Amino acid sequence: MSLKLGVPSKGRLMDKTFDWFAKRGLTLSRTGSEREYAGRVDGIDGVELVLLSASEVPRELAAGRIHLGVTGTDLLLEKLPRWEQQVEEVAPLGFGFADLILAVPQFWIDVDGLDDLDAVAARFRVDHGHRLRIATKYHRLVREFLGDAGVADYQLVDSQGATEGTVKNETAEMIADITSTGETLRANHLKILSDGLVLKSQATLWRSRTAKYEAEDKATLNQLRDLLDS
Amino acid sequence: MANTSDIQARAQRLRMNFEAAGAKLVEPPILQSAETLLDLYGEDIRARAYVTSDALRGEQMLRPDFTVPVVERHMRQSAEPARYTYAGEVFRRQEHDPDRANEYVQVGYEVFDRANPAAADAEVFALISMQLRDLPVRPACGDIGILTAAVQGLNTSDLRKSALMRHIWRPRRFKSLLDRFAGRTTVSEHREKLLSTEGAVSASAPEIGKRRAADIDARMEALRADAKVAPISENEISALETLLAVRETIPFAVEQLRDVAVDLPTISHALDRLDARVVAMRARGIDVDNLEFEASYGRTSMEYYDGFVFGFYANNRPDLPAIATGGRYDALTRYLGNGREIPAVGAVLRPDLMLQLEEGAQ
Numbered sequence: 001m002s003l004k005l006g007v008p009s010k011g012r013l014m015d016k017t018f019d020w021f022a023k024r025g026l027t028l029s030r031t032g033s034e035r036e037y038a039g040r041v042d043g044i045d046g047v048e049l050v051l052l053s054a055s056e057v058p059r060e061l062a063a064g065r066i067h068l069g070v071t072g073t074d075l076l077l078e079k080l081p082r083w084e085q086q087v088e089e090v091a092p093l094g095f096g097f098a099d100l101i102l103a104v105p106q107f108w109i110d111v112d113g114l115d116d117l118d119a120v121a122a123r124f125r126v127d128h129g130h131r132l133r134i135a136t137k138y139h140r141l142v143r144e145f146l147g148d149a150g151v152a153d154y155q156l157v158d159s160q161g162a163t164e165g166t167v168k169n170e171t172a173e174m175i176a177d178i179t180s181t182g183e184t185l186r187a188n189h190l191k192i193l194s195d196g197l198v199l200k201s202q203a204t205l206w207r208s209r210t211a212k213y214e215a216e217d218k219a220t221l222n223q224l225r226d227l228l229d230s
Numbered sequence: 231m232a233n234t235s236d237i238q239a240r241a242q243r244l245r246m247n248f249e250a251a252g253a254k255l256v257e258p259p260i261l262q263s264a265e266t267l268l269d270l271y272g273e274d275i276r277a278r279a280y281v282t283s284d285a286l287r288g289e290q291m292l293r294p295d296f297t298v299p300v301v302e303r304h305m306r307q308s309a310e311p312a313r314y315t316y317a318g319e320v321f322r323r324q325e326h327d328p329d330r331a332n333e334y335v336q337v338g339y340e341v342f343d344r345a346n347p348a349a350a351d352a353e354v355f356a357l358i359s360m361q362l363r364d365l366p367v368r369p370a371c372g373d374i375g376i377l378t379a380a381v382q383g384l385n386t387s388d389l390r391k392s393a394l395m396r397h398i399w400r401p402r403r404f405k406s407l408l409d410r411f412a413g414r415t416t417v418s419e420h421r422e423k424l425l426s427t428e429g430a431v432s433a434s435a436p437e438i439g440k441r442r443a444a445d446i447d448a449r450m451e452a453l454r455a456d457a458k459v460a461p462i463s464e465n466e467i468s469a470l471e472t473l474l475a476v477r478e479t480i481p482f483a484v485e486q487l488r489d490v491a492v493d494l495p496t497i498s499h500a501l502d503r504l505d506a507r508v509v510a511m512r513a514r515g516i517d518v519d520n521l522e523f524e525a526s527y528g529r530t531s532m533e534y535y536d537g538f539v540f541g542f543y544a545n546n547r548p549d550l551p552a553i554a555t556g557g558r559y560d561a562l563t564r565y566l567g568n569g570r571e572i573p574a575v576g577a578v579l580r581p582d583l584m585l586q587l588e589e590g591a592q
Contacts, residue, residue, distance in 0.1 A: 081325040106435035110449045112420035115410075118403070122396060123449065124441060131272070132441075140325075143273055150403025152272050152396065167439040174439075189435050194420070 001214045002048045003221060006060055006069035009037050009051035013203060016095045017070050024227050044227065046220040055079075057206075062086045064211035067221070074100050074178060074201035078138050087206045091228055096203030098178040100138055102196030105167055105174070106189045113194045114149045117174075121153040124173065131155035135163050135172035138198070142176040145198045164188040232585035237335050240581040241317040244337040244361055248315035251357055253339055256314045258299035260321075264289035267298065270565065271533060280323050292321035296338050297534065297559065297576060298566070304342050304574075305567040311343035314576075330551070331582070340576030342563070347573045348503065351538045351558060352510035358554050358577045359516065362542055365587050367553050371540035372527025374398065375558075376487065376500040378536065380470055383496025386411060387459045389452060399533045401526070408470070413461030424450070425457050469493035476525040480508055483523035507538060534562040538575065544587055553587070554579045 007028065008014045018028045027042040028049055039049035050066055057071035058079040070093065080086050104111050111120055121132040132154045136142050139156050146154060157172050164184050166172040176198065179185055185192065205228075213221065232240075249255060261282075267275050279294040293299065296316050304312055317337040324332045339357055341350045359369065381394045390411050397403040409415050417425075427450075437443050473490045476483050484504065491497050512518050528539035537558030544550045556577020564571035 082328075105438050105441070107437050107443070108441065108446060110424065110446050110453065112418065115406075119393065120441070120449065122393070124445070127445060128440060131269075139276070143277060147274055147277070150397060150400040150406075152400070154273060155268070156273055156276075170440050172439075173441050189438055 001212075001217055002046045003068060003217050003224070004048050004050050004066040004211075005041065006050045006052055006057050006066040006071075007039070008054040008057070008070060013054055013070075013096055014051075017093065017203065020093050020095070024230070026224075026227060044220065044224060046216060047224065058083075058087075061206055061208040062210060064208050067208055067211045067213070067217065068224075069206050069208070070203060071206070072096055072098065072201045073204055074098065074138065074141070074199055076204070076206060077199065078141050081140070086209055088209060090205040090207050090225070093203040093205060096201070098180045098201045099197055100141060100176065100178055100199040100201060102134070102142075102176050102193045102198065103164075103174060103179075103185050103190040104193065106191045108191075111193070114146075114151055114196065117193060117196075118149075118151045118153075121151065125153045132174070133157045133172040134174050134176055135159035135166035136176035137163070138176060138178075141198055164190060232582060232589065236585055237582045240585055241335045241337050244579055244581060245315050245317040247361060248337070248339045248357070251313070251339070253313040253315035256300060256303060256316050257318070258293065258296055258303065258316065260293055260319070261290040262293045262299060263287075264291045266302070266566075267291050267294070270298065270562075276323075277325060278323055280321050294322055295320055296336060296578070297340065297562070300338075300340050300576075301559070301563055301566050301574065304340075304572075305563060305570060310572060311341070311345065313342075314338075314340045334580060334582050336578040337581060338576060338578040340574065342572050342574045344573050346510075347537075347558070347575070348506035348510045350573070350575050351507045352514050352516070354556055354575050354577050355511060355538075355540055356514040356516055358542065358556060358579065361579060362554060362584070365553070365584060366545040366591065367542045367587070368522070368545055369540060369542050370522045370524060370527060371538065372524050373500065373504055373538055374528055374535055375503065375537040376473070376497050376525065377529075379497045379500040380473055380490075380494050383494050384462055384466055384470070386462050387456065389456060390459065390462075399529055401529050408462075408467065411462050412464070412467045417457075421453070425454060465493055473497070474526050476523070478523060480518050480521045480523050483525070484508070487525070503537075528557060534559045536561045540577070544583070547587070547590075550583055550586070551580070553583045 007017050021028050025043045028039060030039045032038045037051040039051050041047045041049050052060065054071045055075055057069040058076045060066045061069045062080055077083055111117060124132045134142065134154055135157050137158065137160050142156060159166055163175050163177045165188060166175060167190065168188065175190065264281055267279065280292040281289055283289045300314050300316065315338060318335065319333050320336050321333050324330045339354060341354055343350050377398055378395060381391055384391060393407055394404060397407060469490050476486050478486060487501055491501060508518050528535050535557035537560060539557035541552040542554040543552055554577055558575040560573045563574050
């Protein structure tokens with residue numbers, strides 16, 4: 001057996017993950033053609049590279065089909081309830097920083113924080129006949145955050161992309177989405193609620209608590225941890 | 231653990247007891263309109279109920295309880311008074327505690343009767359109590375109607391009262407609103423700056439989305455008016471806080487609540503209703519003198535109850551959920567009734583937990 005390490009299969013997240021491991025003496029590389037999702041790990045024995053979509057990493061870790069995996073805190077916490085039971089955080093990787101935030105139109109000058117939002121949601125429902133819609137793909141995290149804050153009379157509508165555009169298109173009144181610089185929010189005339197930070201996220205290396213570890217896998221894991229710590 | 235057929239058999243027996251008490255058997259479908267439940271409970275219901283969907287009917291929920299479909303049914307067909315019973319599975323999504331059942335059987339008894347609400351409260355409580363008479367359980371009760379009467383009676387603006395009413399079932403939010411309305415918290419810098427402006431406030435940002443400039447101007451006016459409202463007096467706040475903390479056997483609770491009514495006289499009618507209920511319960515042989523009353527009972531989990539609320543809990547088994555829960559939900563009938571309404575009270579039993587307690591006793 002060998003330890004399976006799941007890494008995002010494309011883009012900057014893959015490149016930066018490869019760089020991060022390279023700095024610690026492990027060379028991750030793709031093999032075969034550009035379209036073939038196969039890879040290898042040099043610098044340690046007994047580790048197998050699995051390339052997959054970052055959004056599939058949480059599920060694969062929870063199912064124990066990979067032992068280690070790189071993905072954002074946002075995706076992991078959204079997809080795995082009781083995540084502490086299923087995975088362990090090995091190391092934050094120091095890139096892929098993004099905040100999951102609540103944002104409303106800039107011209108809502110009367111709204112600064114969650115207190116305002118709650119009051120506005122109540123009024124909006126009376127005036128418009130439906131609950132105030134929040135476009136997001138982070139349903140669970142946003143629901144728990146608003147539940148804890150005691151915000152009522154809102155409705156989550158699913159948005160898997162171009163979420164910032166939903167307000168202008170009037171399919172939602174506000175959004176909950178990931179932002180790193182706030183550039184896209186500003187371009188879409190949105191502002192972040194003063195206490196609307198749901199989660200700070202970054203790319204993180206996780207270890208599955210449910211995967212099977214043979215004796216040699218445990219040895220490999222220890223060796224790997226030493227390399228990563230140094 | 232009791233097996234499924236034992237639980238079903240017990241459920242049928244309980245249901246027959248309720249039929250013998252005059253209830254008509256109803257069998258609501260397992261799949262319920264998600265829209266109705268979402269409008270009622272808000273988005274939080276998604277964390278508690280299983281959602282499924284098809285292309286024709288859209289989102290459906292596996293029934294998280296029977297009360298809503300029973301009320302809907304009653305409001306469609308108007309014969310009254312009416313008593314209903316049902317027995318079947320309910321489904322509760324669990325995201326935090328794997329030991330909690332996500333599917334279990336409930337047997338219920340619901341009374342729609344305008345004649346004498348106090349007598350109906352006592353009838354339901356006594357009937358449930360009767361089914362549990364041989365089990366090591368203890369009841370607790372409360373009355374949401376006293377809380378709402380207290381809030382309605384506060385000497386403050388309607389806007390503030392309705393904000394508090396809206397969050398009766400969210401104690402933390404309720405507390406922070408109360409602190410704000412009592413002037414215990416400082417006004418935020420943002421709000422202060424906002425209030426320093428006059429007239430319609432136009433932002434430089436473009437107007438996007440369905441919430442329009444008119445909506446914002448309306449709220450600005452409301453905020454300016456609210457800034458002029460005097461804080462709720464210390465006297466009323468402390469009376470309300472005393473009320474919320476009442477936790478005593480009924481005779482002592484009533485005494486304390488009457489004391490509170492000196493400062494919050496609007497609760498007097500609700501206390502009269504409590505008195506009438508106590509009389510009716512006593513007439514049915516309930517040991518009212520030892521019955522625990524908690525003024526805050528039912529504030530965290532029982533969102534549609536708005537009057538009498540109660541539950542039965544296993545002695546020495548704080549790990550178990552309530553064996554039975556019930557209460558009055560007049561407002562729910564109004565909400566689902568399309569202009570009609572009727573006083574209603576009901577309760578459900580958990581036959582699985584009853585069997586578990588019996589096994590434990592042997």
